[in-house]
Amino acid sequence: MTTETATPARKARVLVLFGGRSSEHAVSCVTAAGVLEAIDRSRYDVVPVGIARSGQWSLVSADPSAWSLRSDVLPEVTANEQAVVMGTAVDGRAGQELLVAAPGSVPESLGRVDVVLPLLHGPFGEDGTLQGMLEMADMRYVGAGVLASAVGMDKHFMKVVFASVGLEVGPYVVVTDRQWRTDSEASIERATALGFPLFVKPARAGSSMGITRVEDAAGIRAAVEAARAFDPKVVIEAGIVGREIEVAVLQGRGLDAPRTSLPGEIAIQPGDHAWYDFEAKYVDGAAAELSCPADLPAEVIERVRHSAAEAFEAIGGEGLSRVDFFYTPEGRLVINEINTMPGFTPISMYPQMWAKSGLGYTELIDELIGLALDRGTGLR
Ligand SMILES: Nc1ncnc2c1ncn2[C@@H]1O[C@H](COP(=O)(O)OP(=O)(O)O)[C@@H](O)[C@H]1O
Ligand SMILES: [Mg+2]
Known part of the structure; x- marks a missing residue:
């Protein structure tokens, strides 16, 4: 048969999934705006699916401006008539096919999806529940698997795991x-x-x-x-007294070790915010300043990058994670947390640290999708 070789390689179909049931719903929408804007459409066919706060999935607009942050309104997914459901086993193959079910009509196939890009933060997105559902449907997805997601979500269990590999956690x-x-x-x-x-x-x-x-x-x-x-x-x-230092971790290709970015520093401007609270993160743009690379001695940069990779491997991370530390005046690095789906707008810490380390936003998205396509589903 010659037809197969004559057909140009099919673009990978990427389900961009965002919104969600957690309190970080709006943040997820803003991330989706950034990704929909930057993703390379010559390589990927994008299927945008929003999850309303109720948990319902709908086929939604692929127009980034529908999801971007305007000064006074937080973006939000509202369920529409184009409900999206995951297909079950067809021809002995589980899932991988999505259906759009408008009320009163026969469900229509959205075709086979090659990979899911879950841009979801918090419970029911970043915590392993969605990852388990995708595993059950035999769908590939970007980022951490079930256990790593669950451990990385839980500020108690992540500490237990970090301490077990000798990383310093605070009391x-x-x-x-x-x-x-x-x-x-x-x-x-x-x-x-x-x-x-x-x-x-x-x-x-x-x-x-x-x-x-x-x-x-x-x-x-x-x-x-x-x-x-x-x-x-x-x-x-x-409370830990120290500078807030963060490192972006990206899984290595094949059997390579995790890659780490140059560390960044979050400096809270003196004023209304005593710490890095919600307002400082998203509302008051002037409240926090990111500097990357952080102004640190070379030895500390080496140490924090190494610790970040250790934290990533300790939880069994895959894809991406941002690892956050406090650097104390005595020179200790106390790990604060790992985020398996960190803020991912073009101006968020994670993409910014990669940009400063030589990997741009569009390439980063490409890299993450590539890693997910390379790995199968199931136990890895
Ligand atoms: N133990 C601590 N000591 C000092 N500051 C802290 C501590 N825990 C949290 N903070 C401050 O609160 C912010 C948010 O806490 P964090 O644990 O990172 O929660 P989230 O997962 O919501 O980002 C941190 O970035 C830091 O500014
Ligand atoms: Mg944090």
Whole structure:
């Protein structure tokens, strides 16, 4: 048969998936705007699918401006009549096919999707649940697998894993739902013993949502309640004094070791923001300044890049991750967290650090899709 060789290579079909059920819905939409703008359409056929806050999937606009951040409105996916559902086994093959089901009509196939680019932050996107669903459907996807996603989402378990490979984590306590509801005073006592200030956080959230900096014992209860609005499990950490240094990690090709960017530094401008809160991240553009490469001695740059790669491998990372540290005045690197789907707008830290390290946004997207296409589904 000659027809196959005569046909030009089919473009890879990429399902760009965004929005989602978590509190970071709007951030995900802004990321999608950046990706839809930059993705190389000569190589990829884009299928844009938005997940409404209700969890419903819809075929949505591929126009980046529909999802970008305008000064006063946060973008949001609303479910439309073009509901998207994942196909089940056809011809002995599971999934890989998406259907659009408009009410009252026969579901129509969107064709086979080669790879999913989940631009979702937070629970039901970055935490392994979506990844499990895609594995079940035998679909390839960009980024961390089930376990790495789940560990990377959970500020308690990531610390357990980091400590197990010798990375320094700061002092913390965990307050489970049962502990809080049966004896909140005991939890407050354990937290108080860490000293002040404290950072009280939902175990599984992001974008600084639900986090409170607490100055004294009297503030703990309200802070725990605020965190519990996001997650029944709460992590309380001793405040770390140090500069905020971040490293972008990209899985190596084939059997290569993970690649690390030059480190960046987040400097919070003195003023309204005592720490890197939601407003400083997304609303008040002048509040935080990213410098990359961070002004650090060569030895520290080496050390932080090495630690970032270790953190990535410790959780079993794949694709990408951003690893965040505090660099203390005594020269210690205390790991704060890993993000398996970090902010990914063109001006976010992760793409910026790669840009400063010689890898542009469009190439970065290309690289990530390539890594996902190269690996299969299932246990790896
Ligand atoms: N233990 C801590 N000591 C000092 N500052 C902290 C601590 N934990 C968090 N912060 C501040 O809060 C910000 C958000 O916390 P983080 O744990 O990174 O949550 P998120 O996942 O929402 O980004 C950090 O970037 C930092 O500015
Ligand atoms: Mg953070």
